[in-house]
Amino acid sequence: MRPYALVQLRQDDTSASMYNLVGFQTNLKFGEQKRVFSSLPGLEKAEFIKYGVMHRNTYINSTEVLDETFNLKANKNIFFAGQITGVEGYVESIASGMVVALNAIRRYKCLENENLKIQKCSFPETTMIGALAKYISTPNKKFQPMNANFGILPPLEEKIRDKKIKYQKLADRALQDLKCNMI
Ligand SMILES: Cc1cc2nc3c(=O)[nH]c(=O)nc-3n(C[C@H](O)[C@H](O)[C@H](O)COP(=O)(O)OP(=O)(O)OC[C@H]3O[C@@H](n4cnc5c(N)ncnc54)[C@H](O)[C@@H]3O)c2cc1C
Structure with a gap:
């Protein structure tokens, strides 16, 4: 057979x-x-x-209750990570966990030392992690779980028809913005 x-x-x-x-x-x-x-x-x-x-998928209404660092607006000591926030997929869940970890440690340091002023760590909207974080924290009555996809990134200034070139430019822009904003 x-x-x-x-x-x-x-x-x-x-x-x-x-x-x-x-x-x-x-x-x-x-x-x-x-x-x-x-x-x-x-x-x-x-x-x-x-x-x-x-x-x-069971998920909370992140668009109302979380900010772009997956931090509960009503209690800054609580973070949510993973698909419960409305991201979908392995990599997406891990990415949200990374954002949470970076911010939870900042929060902890600030609680330890009241004089410390540490800024939240959020990724530029032009990166996939930043776009997902924005998606789950932006009011949206039709909120549905979202995976990483080029459609959630802000559009390029120029219109490019060739998808391969367009996606490459979106990736280049993300890396450039990461360099400028986070390193
Ligand atoms: C059949 C199937 C196929 C999939 N295939 C893919 C794929 O090919 N690629 C992809 O990217 N994604 C896939 N996904 C989606 C992916 O599995 C999830 O998006 C991802 O695993 C979510 O990770 P998470 O850590 O947020 O949640 P989970 O992996 O669900 O982890 C949550 C954990 O919390 C535990 N838990 C729950 N309640 C409690 C409690 N009260 N106390 C303590 N622990 C608790 C659970 O037991 C679980 O271990 C698939 C999902 C399913 C169901």
Whole structure:
């Protein structure tokens, strides 16, 4: 038989007794999942501990409650990071965590020493991290989770049709702004 699809099994516990079927988000009824997945070669004798469900992102209304450093406006000692803020994806979540870490340490230093005045660390809007931070902290009645994409960056002054050139220019501008503002 010619294989035409792959199923990735990811180890779920240290004793290697449980495996997760990666990316199996489905609306299939549990009984149907057992029937279909048991028909996969190698899974005939598998015991199913948990069935697949469609994933749902749970996130706070960041546009109202957070600033561009993922800091809670109502309590400066509280930060949120990751997809709970409305960013979506691995890299995006890590990026928000980095912004939070940089700012939490600043906040801590200021609390330790009241005479210290340290500015918040926010990234320029022209960088992807800055654009995501702006997106989650700007009022928006239709707020939905957002991943990194060129569409959230402020447009270039010149109109460029060729996407490859346009994206390169957006990246160059981001690096330039980072150099000017943060180093
Ligand atoms: C099926 C699926 C496939 C995906 N594929 C991709 C992909 O290919 N590429 C990509 O970039 N992104 C992908 N994503 C999105 C990505 O997984 C998330 O955006 C990212 O993992 C979010 O990271 P996070 O640290 O914010 O949250 P999470 O990774 O969800 O971490 C939150 C942690 O908090 C813990 N927790 C929750 N409540 C409590 C509590 N009360 N007390 C203590 N701990 C608690 C949870 O157990 C969890 O460990 C996928 C998501 C799903 C569901």
